[in-house]
Amino acid sequence: EEFRERLRQKQLAAPRKPAATHPLWPQIEKLTMEQLGYAQQGVEGGVWQLFAEEGEMKMYRRELEEDGLVVDPLKAVHQVRGATAHEMAHHFWSPDVRFEWDTSIEQMTVLDRISSDTIIFLQLHKRVWPTAQRDALFWSHVRKIPPSHPANGEAYDTWIVCNQSTEHPDDPKDGKCVRVDLTVCFVCQTFIDPPVQEGEEITRDNLLTKITYCSVVNPGGWAPASVLRAVYKREYPKFLKRFTQYVGEKCESQPIAF
Numbered sequence: 001e002e003f004r005e006r007l008r009q010k011q012l013a014a015p016r017k018p019a020a021t022h023p024l025w026p027q028i029e030k031l032t033m034e035q036l037g038y039a040q041q042g043v044e045g046g047v048w049q050l051f052a053e054e055g056e057m058k059m060y061r062r063e064l065e066e067d068g069l070v071v072d073p074l075k076a077v078h079q080v081r082g083a084t085a086h087e088m089a090h091h092f093w094s095p096d097v098r099f100e101w102d103t104s105i106e107q108m109t110v111l112d113r114i115s116s117d118t119i120i121f122l123q124l125h126k127r128v129w130p131t132a133q134r135d136a137l138f139w140s141h142v143r144k145i146p147p148s149h150p151a152n153g154e155a156y157d158t159w160i161v162c163n164q165s166t167e168h169p170d171d172p173k174d175g176k177c178v179r180v181d182l183t184v185c186f187v188c189q190t191f192i193d194p195p196v197q198e199g200e201e202i203t204r205d206n207l208l209t210k211i212t213y214c215s216v217v218n219p220g221g222w223a224p225a226s227v228l229r230a231v232y233k234r235e236y237p238k239f240l241k242r243f244t245q246y247v248g249e250k251c252e253s254q255p256i257a258f
């Protein structure tokens, strides 16, 4: 009993530890800032090809193979009304709601809580015929980016979630799956549009959030290029549409969380 209580106290205390003391921290810090810069680069210049478009949502990819495996980098942009960057980022990061919007998942385990903003996930993804089932083990970090030049026309705030494959001692390593290697970032910026007069209250009708989603997923083992590119083309638009609709509906009736 005493042991259990001590364990419980330890688990309760764990999320309060600052992530900065964790050995993964330098990597998390570096990748998060790199990915932010990468997400903020435009898609002009001819390397990105548009493959899906619906309303404000535009998805681009670059055909790329590594050791004979398709790893096509993806960059998607979208704009949605009625929810903030913080609300979007929170729902993308939180394990509590993942099954509400990510339909590519069969199982999800929180392997570790490094801090209140960083979690290590193990996810089992749905199998795609005729290839082996995939899983992913990655850290996921969420943070608010302080404004660099708080000026007119600039974003009200910016949030980022960054996911990257890693290793963990609690990895069951049962070898039943092929492990993918992923780097994903989800960047959101809130704009107050239309703007409000001084002293006037901001409502959900004044919220416009611009989203950029970037990913590079190495399938980790054999998968026919044609199947993979077909899954890619179908699943990414489905994900971003479903996710943004989900957050919009969920937040509609709640007070705005900046």
Ligand code: 18C
Binding pocket: 098, 102, 103, 104, 105, 123, 125, 126, 128, 131, 134, 136, 163, 180, 182, 184, 217, 218, 219, 223, 227, 228, 231, 232, 235, 236, 239
């Ligand atoms: O970013 C997303 N979700 C996050 C939280 O879950 C996180 C997860 C990323 C998962 C990356 C993909 C893992 C492999 C998936 C296998 C295929 C499942 C398809 C299911 C179809 C019924 O960052 C949102 C993720 C949206 C997922 C879109 C699917 C991406 C496919 C990309 C190619 C995957 C290569 C390996 C698959 C081999 C099978 C042909």
